[in-house]
Amino acid sequence: MSTDEPIRDDEPGELETGDSASSSAAAHAAASDETTAALSDIEALPLAERAPGYQALADRLRIELEQSDPSRPSDSSRHTG
Known part of the structure; x- marks a missing residue:
């Protein structure tokens, strides 16, 4: 490939489609908002009560x-508590 050829980013499987990318971004934003809200709630507590x-x-x-990682085996025996 010479440097004069245009770079193609539309190879199959390389990029998410517009719909899945936007839904993925929306899910990430919602999760991020939930986490931010949870952190704000926790940090509003007295220091001794935050743990x-x-x-x-x-x-x-x-x-x-763990649920979002399809490569992880769903082995409940790993969880000890």
């Missing part, structure tokens, strides 16, 4: 991440 809120938020985010 349970941070732990609950971390647990929720971990679960969401």
